[in-house]
Structures are given as structure tokens and as C-alpha cells.
Amino acid sequence: MPNEARPSTGEQARQHALAQLRQAILRGEMAPAQRLVENELAEQFGVTRASVRAALIELESEGLVERIRNRGSRVRVVTMEEAVAITECRMVLEGLCAAKAALAATDDQLTELVEVGEAMSKAVADGEPVTYSDLNHELHALIRQFSGQQTAVELLERLNAQLVRHRFQLALRPGRPQKSLGEHLAMIEAITARDPQAAETAVRAHLAGVIDALRE
Amino acid sequence: MPNEARPSTGEQARQHALAQLRQAILRGEMAPAQRLVENELAEQFGVTRASVRAALIELESEGLVERIRNRGSRVRVVTMEEAVAITECRMVLEGLCAAKAALAATDDQLTELVEVGEAMSKAVADGEPVTYSDLNHELHALIRQFSGQQTAVELLERLNAQLVRHRFQLALRPGRPQKSLGEHLAMIEAITARDPQAAETAVRAHLAGVIDALRE
DNA sequence: GGGTGCAGGATTGTCAACAATTTTGTTTGC
DNA sequence: GCAAACAAAATTGTTGACAATCCTGCACCC
Known part of the structure; x- marks a missing residue:
């Protein structure tokens, strides 16, 4: 469970979270339409929620995740x-x-x-x-x-x-x-x-x- | 100077900041290559820095602003x-x-x-x-x-x-x-x-x- | 005189706590 | 038995403070 591979050193947390999340989605490790709860991701990647949040915003505008106001994020399903x-x-x-x-x-x-x-x-x-x-x-x-x-x-x-x-x-x-x-x-x-x-x-x-x- | 038009009510702060900033850039109110300091923008729009930050991340992936690590944001100049x-x-x-x-x-x-x-x-x-x-x-x-x-x-x-x-x-x-x-x-x-x-x-x-x- | 190292200031990056919103489960009335 | 209202839990949105990083100017040494 402790997948916090490298909380490492100078590696900026947001970039770390971004890269991890993007890879996970691209590898298909996240089920389609799976809910992405900020807290869980933060713990999983060993960064804070703010970093996860920033990463999610970026992934949203890349079209990889979908974000609904006050409802959370999920991996986007492409019909x-x-x-x-x-x-x-x-x-x-x-x-x-x-x-x-x-x-x-x-x-x-x-x-x-x-x-x-x-x-x-x-x-x-x-x-x-x-x-x-x-x-x-x-x-x-x-x-x-x-x-x-x-x-x-x-x-x-x-x-x-x-x-x-x-x-x-x-x-x-x-x-x-x-x-x-x-x-x-x-x-x-x-x-x-x-x-x-x-x-x-x-x-x-x-x-x-x-x-x-x-x-x- | 108090351009904080409508800190208004339920209008989510981030969306507010995003819309304001995008309009300002599109209208050319921001000089090309002008530095965008998060604190200044936050005060100008009447939102917090975190919201401005989120808006800047989004505008970056839209290609409207340029962000350099630890160096700040500026409006992107299109050659x-x-x-x-x-x-x-x-x-x-x-x-x-x-x-x-x-x-x-x-x-x-x-x-x-x-x-x-x-x-x-x-x-x-x-x-x-x-x-x-x-x-x-x-x-x-x-x-x-x-x-x-x-x-x-x-x-x-x-x-x-x-x-x-x-x-x-x-x-x-x-x-x-x-x-x-x-x-x-x-x-x-x-x-x-x-x-x-x-x-x-x-x-x-x-x-x-x-x-x-x-x-x- | 020019380059190097060193504070000082400014700005971004990160964090943990708080507020607002939505969803879900339960209860109550019909 | 079903619908609507309510309450509780979960989750996101926001805030202010703190840490890390980078540029600027200046003194200092070669």
C-alpha cells in the first residue's frame, strides 16, 4: 500500500503528483470513470492535497480527467x-x-x-x-x-x-x-x-x- | 484601483479569477510579457492566491500565460x-x-x-x-x-x-x-x-x- | 577592474486547518 | 409502502501562514 515511491528531495511535489497520476491513468491502472478523491491520491503519492489539486486541474485541461464543481474528479471516459x-x-x-x-x-x-x-x-x-x-x-x-x-x-x-x-x-x-x-x-x-x-x-x-x- | 468588481456571493472564487484574468489578457489590458505576480492579482480580483494560482495553471495549458518554476508567470508573447x-x-x-x-x-x-x-x-x-x-x-x-x-x-x-x-x-x-x-x-x-x-x-x-x- | 561569494528582498511552492457544498441514509408523515 | 424532509458524513473549495527558491545589489578578493 505505501506506494509513496519517492517523496524524495527537491523533486517538486506537484510535478511528482502530476507525473504519477498521469502515468497511472495512461497505464490504465485507474478504472474508467473511477472516482479520484483528492485525499486518497495525496496519501497514495505522499504529497499534500494542494499538489494533487493542482495536478488534477492540469490533467483536466489535458482532457484526461473530468472535474465537476463540488462533486469531485474522475478519469474521463472517451466514448x-x-x-x-x-x-x-x-x-x-x-x-x-x-x-x-x-x-x-x-x-x-x-x-x-x-x-x-x-x-x-x-x-x-x-x-x-x-x-x-x-x-x-x-x-x-x-x-x-x-x-x-x-x-x-x-x-x-x-x-x-x-x-x-x-x-x-x-x-x-x-x-x-x-x-x-x-x-x-x-x-x-x-x-x-x-x-x-x-x-x-x-x-x-x-x-x-x-x-x-x-x-x- | 479597487477593481474588485464583484467578490459577490456564491460565485466560486477560482472561476471568478479565471474569467477575470482571461478577459484581461484577451482584451490586451496586460502588456505583452508583463509579469503576473500572484499576490497582486489576488488583491486586484479580490480572491486568494490559491485561486489565482489555479487560474494561472489553467491559463498556462491554454497557452495564454507562461510559467517558469519558482520564477513566476507572464503573459505569453506569440511570435x-x-x-x-x-x-x-x-x-x-x-x-x-x-x-x-x-x-x-x-x-x-x-x-x-x-x-x-x-x-x-x-x-x-x-x-x-x-x-x-x-x-x-x-x-x-x-x-x-x-x-x-x-x-x-x-x-x-x-x-x-x-x-x-x-x-x-x-x-x-x-x-x-x-x-x-x-x-x-x-x-x-x-x-x-x-x-x-x-x-x-x-x-x-x-x-x-x-x-x-x-x-x- | 572584473569576477565571485554573500546577505537581503521578493516571489513562488507547500502545508494544515477551516468553511461550504453535495450526497447519502434515516426518519417521519401520508 | 412510498415520498419528502431532515440530519450526518464525505468531499471539495478556501484561507492564511510557513518553507524553499531565485533574483538583486553590494562588498570583497584575486
Whole structure:
């Protein structure tokens, strides 16, 4: 029970609580719609309620928790419709990033993309969906990073955080990696060809496919 | 000096402070890069420091203020490059909204768009840039609203809040209304034609124009 | 003369106690 | 047996004080 890992030293209490709570939610250790009582969290993390409070306010505006006046906080449940709406936003924003990455990436960075693509092909051939899922995230993260579009990157990271639960569900579906591999390779090819138009189209096609899969 | 307008009654202190501070920043009453000392704000708004603190944390994640550990808060200055990046994100997100609005809007709502378009034409003809600017915001807000894309709406409102200063600058530039009027009318026409593809293209063309204007 | 170390002041970060609000369980009346 | 009112418990919102941290200016030493 004493999970107060490191009340440690100079580590600012609020940041500590924030990081702990965010990780716990992202790892799915908090059941969906679970009540988050400030006192309990404070004791659990070894910080005071004020720090927990500050962390909750921050997580609220990240869309990870829901706070109702005088009623408390709970982890936000993302419905299927919301997941679709979020992915639609991802679609256009990642499209933008891909188009910019096609123009702005260095040759070394393009090589990196190709390597990830090869690793993805291998993961599918070997039937390793978990490895493939990790590479999937890595690929999207690299494209974001190479775009140099800081605003879009921040928005996308916020959106992605809200999707953890749905994403896990999707990654382990049989046949899904085979389908998305081609889309991913098309994205990589368009970017390495330095064709922003094609890159945006490829990314949007891919995420349109994800939306279809989400809807089942 | 006693600006403590309404310490009023049940109005929760934090929300009060938050609303006051946000308005003050959006109205430009706070100089760019001005230091925001928690004690001063608390006294000015008639609330306690804790409430101001909570409000500042929230405004930070909205991108309106900047907070540095143990160093305090200041209103965030949006550079020209950032304004361009933000507008690029607006471009793709509003494109998405326009496409969805073209499909989802009711006939009454389409009529509303046409009326705003006529008012804009009149404002330009009469040489009233302020009226035109207001109608401009109204048009964009209506399109967002009609899309039914809640996630995109929230992201866009957050982004727009960061641009207040730059927007004012842009609206009063001579010749600007004449140029953007055509783009706006094209957006309205595409949406009323219920053509999502054309609507997205028109919105993106318009905001690409805004980006060019931002760069001067 | 310039850089370094050291108080002094100011500001943020943290804490524990208090007040206000909501929810829940119980009781009472019909 | 059911509904409404009431009371008690739990939880959040707020307050003021205290501790930690950082910048400023100045003296001091190299």
C-alpha cells in the first residue's frame, strides 16, 4: 500500500503528483470513470492535497480527467463517438505534419523513416503485433517531430493521450497490422519522395482507415 | 484601483479569477510579457492566491500565460512564426469543420451563413472594417458550430485565443477586407452547395491567404 | 577592474486547518 | 409502502501562514 515511491528531495511535489497520476491513468491502472478523491491520491503519492489539486486541474485541461464543481474528479471516459472525432482531428493535423515533414526533413531523417518501415514489415511477417504497435507509435512520432510544427505536435500529443484505451483495443485486433502496414509504407514513400501533397493524402487515407476500424 | 468588481456571493472564487484574468489578457489590458505576480492579482480580483494560482495553471495549458518554476508567470508573447504555425493548424482543422458542416448543417443554418455573407459584403461596401471583422469571427464560429465536431471546436477556440493580438493587427490593414471577402463568399457557397471537398478547399485557401498576410 | 561569494528582498511552492457544498441514509408523515 | 424532509458524513473549495527558491545589489578578493 505505501506506494509513496519517492517523496524524495527537491523533486517538486506537484510535478511528482502530476507525473504519477498521469502515468497511472495512461497505464490504465485507474478504472474508467473511477472516482479520484483528492485525499486518497495525496496519501497514495505522499504529497499534500494542494499538489494533487493542482495536478488534477492540469490533467483536466489535458482532457484526461473530468472535474465537476463540488462533486469531485474522475478519469474521463472517451466514448466511441469522441474517439472518432479525436481521430478526425488527428487525421488533418498529422496530414499537415506529413506535408511539412516531406519538405523539411533531412536526408538522415528520411533514412530513419525507411528503417522504421522495414522494421514494421518484419514485425508483421514475424507475427509480432506488440512490436508492430510500438513501431507504429514511433513512426507517427517521428513524422510529427520532423515536421518542425511545434503547435501541431503539442495538439497531437494531447489528443493521443486521450486515446490510450481505444488504441490498445485496436492494435491487438487480428488482421489489423496487415491492413495498416501498406498504408504506413505509402506514407513513408510519399515523404521520402518529398511530395507534400502525396504525403498528406497518404496519412489521411491511413487515419480514415483507423476511423473505419474504430467504428467496427 | 479597487477593481474588485464583484467578490459577490456564491460565485466560486477560482472561476471568478479565471474569467477575470482571461478577459484581461484577451482584451490586451496586460502588456505583452508583463509579469503576473500572484499576490497582486489576488488583491486586484479580490480572491486568494490559491485561486489565482489555479487560474494561472489553467491559463498556462491554454497557452495564454507562461510559467517558469519558482520564477513566476507572464503573459505569453506569440511570435510571428508561432502565429503562422497556429494558423496552419487552424487551416486544417477549420477545413475539417467546413467539410463536416457541408454535410451536417440544416437548411436553416445554411440560410444563416448566407445572411452573414450578405452582411459582410455590405460592410465592405460601406467601408466598415470593424463590423467586417466581427462578422468574420461570427462566420468562422458558425461554421465550427454547424460541423458538430466538438473536439475540433475546442482545439480551435484554444488556438484562436492565442491569436488575439495578431488578429487585431490584421483586421485593420487597408485592402485586407476586400481581398478576404471573396474567399469568405467562396466558403459559404461551397458549404451551401453541400460539397464537403470544395468547402475544405475554400477554407484552406482562405487561411493560406491569412498566413501570407501574417508574413507581410 | 572584473569576477565571485554573500546577505537581503521578493516571489513562488507547500502545508494544515477551516468553511461550504453535495450526497447519502434515516426518519417521519401520508 | 412510498415520498419528502431532515440530519450526518464525505468531499471539495478556501484561507492564511510557513518553507524553499531565485533574483538583486553590494562588498570583497584575486
